[in-house]
Amino acid sequence: MATKKKASTSGTIKVTLVRSPRGTLAAHKSSVLGLGLKKMHQTVEVQDNPCIRGMISKAIFLLKVEE
Numbered sequence: 441m442a443t444k445k446k447a448s449t450s451g452t453i454k455v456t457l458v459r460s461p462r463g464t465l466a467a468h469k470s471s472v473l474g475l476g477l478k479k480m481h482q483t484v485e486v487q488d489n490p491c492i493r494g495m496i497s498k499a500i501f502l503l504k505v506e507e
Contacts (some may be wrong), residue, residue, distance in 0.1 A: 453492065454469055454506040457482040471498040 457477040461469045474495050476484045486492050488507075496505060 450486045450494045451488050453488050453496075454483055454485050455496065456481065456504040456506075457502060459502045461499070464499070464502070468499040468502065472494040472502060475503075477503075 455475055455477065457472060457480055460480060461472050475486060475492070496503060
């Protein structure tokens, strides 16, 4: 039977919303919401994978990223 890998702390990224998504494209707003960011200066820790990296690169001008 296949076993699931546990998420380690080394495979995560801290993302902080530093600029408001108001006045940006809908794709940027949905990427920010998809990352779990709803308020200014809110920080979330997300897993490091290509999907999340794509969402970050879509709205990088709104975010601060710490690896």
